[in-house]
Amino acid sequence: xxxxxxxxxxxxxxxxxxxxxxxxxxxxxxxxxxxxxxxxxxxxxxxxxxxxxxxxxxxxxxxxxxxxxxxxxxxxxxxxxxxxxxxxxxxxxxxxxxxxxxxxxxxxxxxxxxxxxxxxxxxxxxxxxxxxxxxxxxxxxxxxxxxxxxxxxxxxxxxxxxxxxxxxxxxxxxxxxxxxxxxxxxxxxxxxxxxxxxxxxxxxxxxxxxxxxxxxxxxxxxxxxxxxxxxxxxxxxxxxxxxxxxxxxxxxxxxxxxxxxxxxxxxxxxxxx
Numbered sequence: 001x002x003x004x005x006x007x008x009x010x011x012x013x014x015x016x017x018x019x020x021x022x023x024x025x026x027x028x029x030x031x032x033x034x035x036x037x038x039x040x041x042x043x044x045x046x047x048x049x050x051x052x053x054x055x056x057x058x059x060x061x062x063x064x065x066x067x068x069x070x071x072x073x074x075x076x077x078x079x080x081x082x083x084x085x086x087x088x089x090x091x092x093x094x095x096x097x098x099x100x101x102x103x104x105x106x107x108x109x110x111x112x113x114x115x116x117x118x119x120x121x122x123x124x125x126x127x128x129x130x131x132x133x134x135x136x137x138x139x140x141x142x143x144x145x146x147x148x149x150x151x152x153x154x155x156x157x158x159x160x161x162x163x164x165x166x167x168x169x170x171x172x173x174x175x176x177x178x179x180x181x182x183x184x185x186x187x188x189x190x191x192x193x194x195x196x197x198x199x200x201x202x203x204x205x206x207x208x209x210x211x212x213x214x215x216x217x218x219x220x221x222x223x224x225x226x227x228x229x230x231x232x233x234x235x236x237x238x239x240x241x242x243x244x245x246x247x248x249x250x251x252x253x254x255x256x257x258x259x260x261x262x263x264x265x266x267x268x269x270x271x272x273x
Contacts, residue, residue, distance in 0.1 A: 002133050003035045003074045005093030005102035007086070008047040010123065013105045015055035019229065022222035023127045024103065028072050029064050029215050032134045035074040036065075037092050041081070044088065064215045086110060093118045192239055193261060198231035200262035204254045211253075220247050243269040 006028075014020040028034050038044045048065075052058035065072050076095045083091055086109065093102035094117055101119040103126040104110055110120050121129060205224045212218055223246040230238030243250075243266050251272050254263035266272075 001035055001074070002033045003037050003096045004121075004126075005037045005089050005096065005100075005118075006044075007089050007102060007104045007109065008044070008051045009109055010103055010105040010126075011048055011058060012051035012055075014123075015052070015058040017123075018225050020123050020127060021057055021061070022225055024123070024130055025058075025061050026218060026222050027130050027134060029061070029068055030134070030219065031071055034130065034133060036072060037076045037096050038073050039088065039092050040075055040077050043084075044092065047085075047088075060212070060218060064218065068215060090118055192231070192236050192265065194231045194234050194239075196261045197239070197265055198228055200254070200259035201228035201231060203257060203259050204250060204262050207253050207257050208250065217249065220249050223247075224250055239265075240269050246270060248272055 010020075011025065014025055028036055048062055052062050074096075076092045078091050078095055080091065089102055090110070093100050099119070100117055101121060102110070103121050103123075105123050107120055107122050201224055205221055205228060208217065208221045208224065212221060223242045227239050227242035227246065230236075230242060246266055247270065251263060251266045251270060254266055
């Protein structure tokens, strides 16, 4: 289990930053080792409620926290009934064992509190730490068989002992094919039209948000938001990764509202249809 103190300033600021809303706050809603440390009096929850007042996304997050409290929270007993604000979060974080840690929006918010026993993680550090925790150990890549290739519009020449290709003019040891032009759409997202896909995913996300009722819905919305952000950045790998996890509801929504490119792309990478 990985327990973190979570500052209400982070919660409030994340309401306007989808990346941290989904990558950090919504991560605590899922069935994983992450837990939020709360004081036994419930004052931290009151601060979260205050931070969520002006954000529908945060209000929905808080509702799901309450419904899934058995997998989201870790109660921490602290001394002192008069602690408030930053001091309250630091005191709760201090009691976390074996690794006292506190997620904050910025290190500056805790610059006046001298406590070497608590590790303060800013928003970027928190997102990276959480990704490592829920992602598990890295898998080691298999080494590829050494080979050499020269690819031009007019000629394809390969040397090596093993060959495989979706398109080829000639294959085999020292094979050569001349005057061929190849166009290939790969499973890794090489054929994605980012300029069309990104705004369509934004429409899909908005439509899904208007109908969301469960934590599973919010998680699907998070995957569409991440895919949208990846598309805006021209990151094909990120688009594919997040659309694979978007699920059937995302595909149904994209189809229903007439976003053809988004629907076809989701269908392709989820394998649904």
